[in-house]
Amino acid sequence: MRLRRSRANALSVAQGNATSRARLPPVWKHGLIVGAALAVFGCLLALPSAFWPLQESADLSLLFSLRPTIKPPDDIVLVTIDPQSAQRLSLPRSPVTGDSCADLRVGDVPASHERLPPPHLVMRWPRCVHALAVDALAAAGARVIALDISFRPLNPDASDKCSAPERPNNASLARAISAAGNVLIAQWMDPIRSSPVEPAGAAVADSMHRPAQIDPLIESSALGAAPLRLIYGMSGRVNGFALFSEEETPISSMPALALQVNAASVHAEFYRLLEKARPDDADLVPKDADELFARKPLQATSLLIRNLVNSDDTTTQTLRTTTQTQSALHAASPSRSALSALIDVYTGPALRYLNFYGPAGTFSTLSYADLIADGQRGNGKTFELLRGKTAIVGYVDVTPGQRDDHYPTVYTNEDGVKLSGAEILATAIANVETGSNLVAPSLLLRGVLVTCFGLLLGPLLLVPSPQRGLPYAVALCVVYTGVAVALFGFANRWITVSVPLLAQAPIAILYTVTHSYRDLLLKRDRLRDLFGKFLPDAVIEGLVENQGKLQTSSDPFYGVCVVTDAERFTALAESMHPAKLASLLNDYFEVVFPRITARDGFVIDLLGDAVLAFWRGEEGHDSLHKKSCRAALELMSSVDTFNAESKNPLQTRVGIYSGFVTTSPMGAFNHYEFRPVGDAVNTSFRLQELNKMLTTRILVSDTVATGIDGLLLRDVGLFQLRNKSTATHVFELLGDQETAAPEISALCDEFALALAAMRASRGFDAISRFRALQRRHPQDGPSSFYVRWLTTHPDWSVAPIPQARPDRSS
Numbered sequence: 001m002r003l004r005r006s007r008a009n010a011l012s013v014a015q016g017n018a019t020s021r022a023r024l025p026p027v028w029k030h031g032l033i034v035g036a037a038l039a040v041f042g043c044l045l046a047l048p049s050a051f052w053p054l055q056e057s058a059d060l061s062l063l064f065s066l067r068p069t070i071k072p073p074d075d076i077v078l079v080t081i082d083p084q085s086a087q088r089l090s091l092p093r094s095p096v097t098g099d100s101c102a103d104l105r106v107g108d109v110p111a112s113h114e115r116l117p118p119p120h121l122v123m124r125w126p127r128c129v130h131a132l133a134v135d136a137l138a139a140a141g142a143r144v145i146a147l148d149i150s151f152r153p154l155n156p157d158a159s160d161k162c163s164a165p166e167r168p169n170n171a172s173l174a175r176a177i178s179a180a181g182n183v184l185i186a187q188w189m190d191p192i193r194s195s196p197v198e199p200a201g202a203a204v205a206d207s208m209h210r211p212a213q214i215d216p217l218i219e220s221s222a223l224g225a226a227p228l229r230l231i232y233g234m235s236g237r238v239n240g241f242a243l244f245s246e247e248e249t250p251i252s253s254m255p256a257l258a259l260q261v262n263a264a265s266v267h268a269e270f271y272r273l274l275e276k277a278r279p280d281d282a283d284l285v286p287k288d289a290d291e292l293f294a295r296k297p298l299q300a301t302s303l304l305i306r307n308l309v310n311s312d313d314t315t316t317q318t319l320r321t322t323t324q325t326q327s328a329l330h331a332a333s334p335s336r337s338a339l340s341a342l343i344d345v346y347t348g349p350a351l352r353y354l355n356f357y358g359p360a361g362t363f364s365t366l367s368y369a370d371l372i373a374d375g376q377r378g379n380g381k382t383f384e385l386l387r388g389k390t391a392i393v394g395y396v397d398v399t400p401g402q403r404d405d406h407y408p409t410v411y412t413n414e415d416g417v418k419l420s421g422a423e424i425l426a427t428a429i430a431n432v433e434t435g436s437n438l439v440a441p442s443l444l445l446r447g448v449l450v451t452c453f454g455l456l457l458g459p460l461l462l463v464p465s466p467q468r469g470l471p472y473a474v475a476l477c478v479v480y481t482g483v484a485v486a487l488f489g490f491a492n493r494w495i496t497v498s499v500p501l502l503a504q505a506p507i508a509i510l511y512t513v514t515h516s517y518r519d520l521l522l523k524r525d526r527l528r529d530l531f532g533k534f535l536p537d538a539v540i541e542g543l544v545e546n547q548g549k550l551q552t553s554s555d556p557f558y559g560v561c562v563v564t565d566a567e568r569f570t571a572l573a574e575s576m577h578p579a580k581l582a583s584l585l586n587d588y589f590e591v592v593f594p595r596i597t598a599r600d601g602f603v604i605d606l607l608g609d610a611v612l613a614f615w616r617g618e619e620g621h622d623s624l625h626k627k628s629c630r631a632a633l634e635l636m637s638s639v640d641t642f643n644a645e646s647k648n649p650l651q652t653r654v655g656i657y658s659g660f661v662t663t664s665p666m667g668a669f670n671h672y673e674f675r676p677v678g679d680a681v682n683t684s685f686r687l688q689e690l691n692k693m694l695t696t697r698i699l700v701s702d703t704v705a706t707g708i709d710g711l712l713l714r715d716v717g718l719f720q721l722r723n724k725s726t727a728t729h730v731f732e733l734l735g736d737q738e739t740a741a742p743e744i745s746a747l748c749d750e751f752a753l754a755l756a757a758m759r760a761s762r763g764f765d766a767i768s769r770f771r772a773l774q775r776r777h778p779q780d781g782p783s784s785f786y787v788r789w790l791t792t793h794p795d796w797s798v799a800p801i802p803q804a805r806p807d808r809s810s
Contacts, residue, residue: 035458136375394422655687695781
């Protein structure tokens with residue numbers, strides 16, 4: 001029985017030890033708790049739809065700024081209606097024939113001609129000018145011609161007919177468009193009402209629109225007319241576009257129609273795939289490219305295909321699956337890409353994020369004026385650049401003077417230069433053709449990313465020491481940013497970066513720094529609580545910074561030493577009970593200390609009744625000297641008040657000297673005291689002692705007295721202080737100049753004359769002056785001293801005197 005109990009006890013002890021070993025250390029618990037808090041914080045920012053516009057704006061700004069500018073596709077060329085083209089094109093003021101563009105000039109403007117309106121007023125240009133451009137584009141062999149120009153009816157009161165002077169120009173443009181056979185024209189959208197839409201992980205439109213009217217003659221001649229619905233983010237910035245929109249009137253966008261024309265060579269293959277997916281309805285769709293172009297407008301065909309493909313999930317899935325198997329496609333690789341892009345347009349989301357290639361001017365451009373000039377000649381460089389490519393004609397201005405039809409994007413620069421509508425259209429067409437539009441992160445992906453980031457960041461920061469954890473956290477942010485930029489640049493995949501990098505990481509680092517600082521403050525507070533009553537604050541700070549290094553001395557620093565001492569303290573100590581003496585000293589120190597600390601000084605040491613105070617600063621700063629002198633005067637005034645009320649007065653003397661000192665622990669074995677070390681400390685004690693000989697109260701050295709204004713100082717001569725090898729120039733501090741009594745000022749002036757006579761070796765003159773001062777001011781200690789000294793040393797011998805002696809070598 002005992003054996004069983006002992007085994008049971010041993011088993012319980014072993015289990016208890018295992019449980020204690022299995023418990024997480026406190027630092028790991030802290031790290032995981034912080035990580036979980038960061039994960040929750042990230043989810044609160046990343047998941048609510050109300051915060052999505054801000055996250056979208058910050059993500060795109062950051063990712064586009066980190067990703068370098070990329071080269072757009074070579075098969076898209078912008079024909080720019082820019083300020084330079086408007087300056088180079090001119091029409092006759094009085095056309096001779098009905099064709100107002102028959103004598104269009106490119107280059108210098110003759111007197112008989114006038115320039116066209118500025119490019120932002122391109123809708124006012126005679127439309128025969130655009131007919132010349134379309135003819136030139138067709139002659140150059142452009143694959144698709146997209147006119148990003150408004151062709152509203154010129155007579156707003158009669159939208160079905162144009163004004164008589166413009167009819168020939170409209171007819172001219174209509175003939176050119178019809179002859180080209182591959183022209184798409186822009187259809188402006190007029191807003192009809194505001195309708196906020198809640199964002200849900202993709203770009204959204206922010207208002208209801210309807211198609212604006214187009215001149216009927218021009219619209220009927222084009223292959224199709226379509227708008228570019230722009231999707232705006234925060235601050236009116238363009239972030240995306242709509243391939244299809246279903247408001248009051250279903251609409252296919254210009255990028256969708258442009259791809260339909262570009263992919264005409266694989267339309268027959270697309271029809272075959274659609275026929276397999278929807279055999280009953282496929283006959284509604286054109287079977288090949290010829291039938292596709294024969295059906296006008298192209299937008300109707302595009303909407304029909306869109307409705308058929310999205311009528312059920314089976315059709316959509318079938319089309320997507322067949323593009324992934326090469327055996328289903330009997331075409332070369334470029335054709336497979338075109339077919340894949342066509343299927344993606346009709347099966348993918350209607351709203352797309354724009355994958356911008358760069359700032360204004362990134363796309364290949366040709367001048368509108370150069371195009372017309374080459375069209376008049378029948379050949380030229382523009383023809384070579386346009387052959388087999390998509391040409392987009394529109395107003396483009398890359399200067400700060402740009403006007404309408406330019407929009408803010410992530411690439412709007414500091415000068416306010418925005419992307420034009422034509423450049424955004426080119427970007428949208430390029431994205432659709434290459435399948436490179438941005439894919440926004442789903443709600444689930446955003447939640448997973450910010451959760452994992454937070455759970456990893458917390459332990460990385462807190463489990464090591466804060467100094468070692470911060471580099472790990474920075475490395476995590478760098479790796480995460482690198483992965484995000486790589487996915488953004490190479491796969492067009494967008495993962496959230498703003499919440500992890502701009503919210504979670506800063507909050508985590510701020511918390512870690514605050515937590516570490518709080519720990520440091522607690523340690524310092526403990527030291528101050530323990531030693532604050534015995535050591536100066538500077539010493540305590542040194543202990544905190546150099547824990548375990550007690551023998552470490554501080555670097556020398558400049559300052560002013562002030563030493564105070566009470567007269568006849570020894571005699572007073574002999575006659576008083578120690579407890580009463582201690583109480584008297586504490587009361588005395590309560591008067592002295594505040595005068596020092598109020599002037600930014602601090603008490604370094606106490607030697608019985610003596611106090612050593614210090615003002616730390618930079619060498620040569622008169623304000624430091626003035627503070628210490630002012631403190632000495634205020635201290636002396638407070639002591640006088642104390643003595644007037646005390647039964648045991650403590651008359652005080654002060655010595656002030658400046659120089660470099662260091663604080664160092666003095667002692668050995670198990671007993672140390674922090675002491676200031678340096679000549680400045682010793683000399684200030686010697687100056688305080690000199691007060692006894694001169695019967696003065698406050699003496700300062702010339703290093704302190706120099707440059708002080710507003711204080712009354714009396715030069716009392718050069719003295720060889722005790723144990724000093726060189727003489728010290730000493731001044732007496734008497735008070736403020738403004739409040740000094742006239743007789744005190746007169747005393748200082750007369751004393752200076754007497755001292756000058758002594759220094760000039762005019763001994764009889766000097767002693768007579770000092771005796772005259774002694775008679776008028778019997779309480780003046782320096783005058784009495786010099787009378788005694790000159791009487792004792794009539795021959796100016798160098799015989800030593802107690803403690804200090806004047807030096808005539810000045």
